[in-house]
Amino acid sequence: MRFDLIRCHGSGNDFPLIDARALDLSDGDWARIARVLADRGGPVGGDGLLLLTAGDADHAFGMRMFNSDGSESETCLNGLRCVARLGFELLGIDAARVRLKASSAEVARKAQIAPGVVTVETRAVASIDLARVGLRIAGDALIEGGVPGLPSARAFTAVAMPNPHLVSFVDAVDDGELSAIGEWAESAPDILPGRGNVSFVELRNGGLFVRTFERGVGLTDSCGSAMAASTFAAGLTGRAAFGCEVTVFNRGGMVRATAAAPEDGAVVAIAGNATFFEDASVGIEGDAVAERVVHRVRRDEIAAWDAVLADVTI
Numbered sequence: 001m002r003f004d005l006i007r008c009h010g011s012g013n014d015f016p017l018i019d020a021r022a023l024d025l026s027d028g029d030w031a032r033i034a035r036v037l038a039d040r041g042g043p044v045g046g047d048g049l050l051l052l053t054a055g056d057a058d059h060a061f062g063m064r065m066f067n068s069d070g071s072e073s074e075t076c077l078n079g080l081r082c083v084a085r086l087g088f089e090l091l092g093i094d095a096a097r098v099r100l101k102a103s104s105a106e107v108a109r110k111a112q113i114a115p116g117v118v119t120v121e122t123r124a125v126a127s128i129d130l131a132r133v134g135l136r137i138a139g140d141a142l143i144e145g146g147v148p149g150l151p152s153a154r155a156f157t158a159v160a161m162p163n164p165h166l167v168s169f170v171d172a173v174d175d176g177e178l179s180a181i182g183e184w185a186e187s188a189p190d191i192l193p194g195r196g197n198v199s200f201v202e203l204r205n206g207g208l209f210v211r212t213f214e215r216g217v218g219l220t221d222s223c224g225s226a227m228a229a230s231t232f233a234a235g236l237t238g239r240a241a242f243g244c245e246v247t248v249f250n251r252g253g254m255v256r257a258t259a260a261a262p263e264d265g266a267v268v269a270i271a272g273n274a275t276f277f278e279d280a281s282v283g284i285e286g287d288a289v290a291e292r293v294v295h296r297v298r299r300d301e302i303a304a305w306d307a308v309l310a311d312v313t314i
């Protein structure tokens with residue numbers, strides 16, 4: 001199998017991106033291709049695989065996202081910015097409604113957050129319904145509460161974006177502690193059989209700093225849906241005002257986020273980079289990349305994002 005792909009990132013969350021609108025492969029094939037391409041030890045690497053998929057009567061195009069373990073997620077908001085950019089470029093549009101696995105999101109080109117940085121805003125609805133999060137504990141919602149059975153006494157807020165997130169506000173992020181809870185979530189415990197993304201969040205520099213252990217991946221430089229869930233959770237717990245823009249920092253950079261209150265629709269808007277850094281083609285044989293040809297390294301975009309990182313105090 002041969003594919004043309006674009007290697008891209010949103011806030012350092014990096015992916016190979018394939019225009020799959022005309023491709024007809026099984027879910028099992030895509031899961032295998034995700035594991036091969038996103039393998040950090042292989043010639044491509046990434047936090048998962050993004051697919052631009054065909055649109056329908058209600059959507060200009062669609063997105064599918066496979067984690068590096070081959071599992072398919074309900075969404076990926078850093079990835080959605082990159083998929084949206086490709087969709088915009090191929091269709092000659094600047095805004096769209098996008099079909100996700102079982103939901104929709106709005107995307108639009110925005111003014112550049114920094115010179116030379118292509119910027120896209122995603123808008124997705126948050127939910128605190130525990131059934132949607134897939135967290136099987138007593139009650140309808142969990143807002144800053146303990147999770148019986150979780151190996152931590154910390155208080156968590158559960159949010160579906162619609163992928164599952166557990167968010168805890170901490171004084172200082174401890175990667176070891178976060179990873180231990182993330183690994184527990186990866187074990188698909190009885191109370192979280194669909195697993196989940198786990199984030200620790202600090203109030204930092206007037207904004208939020210979010211560190212996430214992602215379902216199907218592990219610790220990443222950033223996770224867009226976790227930043228959305230964290231902004232929503234900050235509103236729910238009185239740490240940030242609903243309707244006001246918050247800068248959300250992460251290991252890979254920053255985004256600007258605004259969450260609407262539940263009574264105002266619970267839409268979380270995230271504006272951030274959609275950086276394309278390499279155009280390549282790959283040949284895959286079995287479980288390995290047999291050939292990789294790099295056609296273009298987009299040095300201008302790499303430099304533009306490096307300048308943002310040099311400016312951001314994380």
Ligand SMILES: N[C@@H](CCC[C@H](N)C(=O)O)C(=O)O
Nearest residue numbers: 073076077078163223224225
């Ligand atoms: N990094 C993504 C989320 C990717 C999916 C996640 N690991 C899951 O399985 O829910 C983002 O930017 O939202």
